Amino acid sequence: MxxxxxxxxxxxxxxxxxxxxxxxxxxxxxxxxxxxxxxxxxxxxxxxxxxxxxxxxxxxxxxxxxxxxxxxxxxxxxxxxxxxxxxxxxxxxxxxxxxxxxxxxxxxxxxxxxxxxxxxxxxxxxxxxxxxxxxxxHGIHRQKVALVGLTARGIQLSQQFAEERELGFECIGFFDDRDASRMPEEYQHLLLGTVNDAVMRGQQGEFSRLYICLPMHAEARIQHIVSQLGDTTLDVYLVPDMLTLKMMQGRLSAVGDIDTISVFESPHLGLQSHFKRTFDVLFSATALVMLSPLLLLLACGVKLTSRGPVLFRQDRYGLDGKKIGVLKFRSMKVQENAELVVQATRNDPRVTWFGAFLRRTSLDELPQFINVLHGEMSVVGPRPHAVAHNEQYRNQVAFYMLRHKVKPGITGWAQVNGWRGETDTLDKMAKRVEFDLYYIRHWSLWFDIKIIVRTIFKGFSGKHVY
Known part of the structure; x- marks a missing residue:
């Protein structure tokens, strides 16, 4: 990934x-x-x-x-x-x-x-x-840049400048007031001088951009550097180390005159939510119409092979952690929707023979297109877990509940990458959450289409699906 x-x-x-x-x-x-x-x-x-x-x-x-x-x-x-x-x-x-x-x-x-x-x-x-x-x-539109702070974040930034040559930025080196013993030895040859040297050389036009790559706890030092740079015509940028955290979007916004940076935020804001919803409605409506003969056959299969209702509604967490009832073709002899739900395992006696076929092929999930039309789910998103599993893992897997910043999906990035089915270890669940959060951070309509295509070709089965 x-x-x-x-x-x-x-x-x-x-x-x-x-x-x-x-x-x-x-x-x-x-x-x-x-x-x-x-x-x-x-x-x-x-x-x-x-x-x-x-x-x-x-x-x-x-x-x-x-x-x-x-x-x-x-x-x-x-x-x-x-x-x-x-x-x-x-x-x-x-x-x-x-x-x-x-x-x-x-x-x-x-x-x-x-x-x-x-x-x-x-x-x-x-x-x-x-x-x-x-x-x-020919040197047109090429800009020389310098960095204040020979820190891990600054080194990352300089490496990106070196890799992305076509951005037009040429990094000339670092400026830092700290003793050399406090800086990585292998990068000390890139040190050009102190912050005062940066101000002086910036005034002389040796570079046009300066990036401040200091830790957030050095607030007083950053303010002092910024006040010194106010006497130059440099373009100055702050690259705080807090951005290395798993921020959901990292979007700049403002409340009145106060600037803010989003740490955890849904990607479906403004027009993006309308794009997502329109796509969901059109796709799910089309899918239900085209798949209606198959849905009827599967419903008959469920009814003829075991006693009980065709559809099973299970409580799951949806957008913002609110409970929703997710529809599935019933694949078990029992309907478990209690506080303790045991995941299906290999040769699980609760699963009917026809239900095993439905679960292996994920055909039991098709009624969830109805949930999509109702606005409870999306075609693509993190797969919804049983409420009991949510309560179990939210305190064991970091950032677990951030999966609920978007609507749950019928398919998702974790599923098409093989992280579906039984999560019998904490590592498996952590990996699934990692892929879910990657999807949320990088969401676009094109990403959804890519996941749907991959689902059609490789996402309907898995070695851990029982």
Missing amino acids: KKSSPIEVSGSGYAALYRFIDYAILMFVLLLSCFLYGVSFDKNYLILLLAEVLLFSYLAEGMSLYRSWRLSAFRQMIRRAVAVLVISFAIQLISLFLLKVGASYSRVIMTAWFCGSVLLMVGWRLAQRIVRKVQLE
Whole structure:
């Protein structure tokens, strides 16, 4: 599992320009296709264009296409741009088919519109990257930076500058007032002088950015350094060591005139919650319609192989730790929903033969699409545990309850990475929580789609599922 980088690159201010160019490409390619093919751009094509722009915009925001990208993540950005186009055009075509109005539009124009949009959106991003690399090679937009504090956090930051050369930052070294014996010996050759030296050399224009990488308990020292740097034109950044903690988002916000940093916070705020909810409703409704014959067969299988109800509702913790009733096809001869719930084990006598098949293939989870429609669950998220298990592990696994900062899911990042089924050891549960928290920190609509695809191909079974 990839670790989060210590550097979070601030927005470059180009997001609005990226949006404008992409929307312009969609309009330009459609108009050009109509012109070259000799078709009038009438109200039908205007409606089609507006629908595509809205769809593309919605998916692009939900999949974080316009977030701040490192240049080294260029391939990922391109893949995401193409994915947004593919999904938006696919939805358009399916909608035209279902509405029986596809005959009103030329297939040649639709094909040319899609292919042209892909080529231009990828092409202009590629051109922008090439220009950026040439500029950096000639020293244009390259900035020299220095760090105050030869600390573990400062060393991490300098390593990131060295690895991410295309960011355009060149780290010249460290400044620190401490005795050399208190600093890592292998990095002492990078020490350039004291904080006073940093101020003097900054005033002389030897570097344009200065990062203060001191521990938070050195508040008085940080304030003194900042007051000294007030006599320069340097861009100064504070990199507190508290950011090495497992913060859920680390988002800057404000209450009135007081700045705050979120430590634990749900990623589904503002528009992001609407993206998530819309995707959940559309996907779960489609899944229930398409899977309805299978659901009926499974219900008959449960009813014919054991006595009792078809569906079983078990109490679980949902968003913000509130209890919800999660639906499953009944796979046991008993319905356990008490304070003490024993996890199913290999050859568990409580599990029916048909229930064992349902559990191995995770088909017993399909009724949870109903929970998704009700707003109690999401298609993707941390798997909900029985209330009894929550109470057991919340005091044994660090940050366990942070799983409930988002809605529980039918599938999740932990499950597609093999951490599903029986958790007979504390280490297994800790590993599952680790993957769940990674998902919450890195959530995007694209991440959800990636997990769903992986679930289809490898997430329905596991060696610890009984």
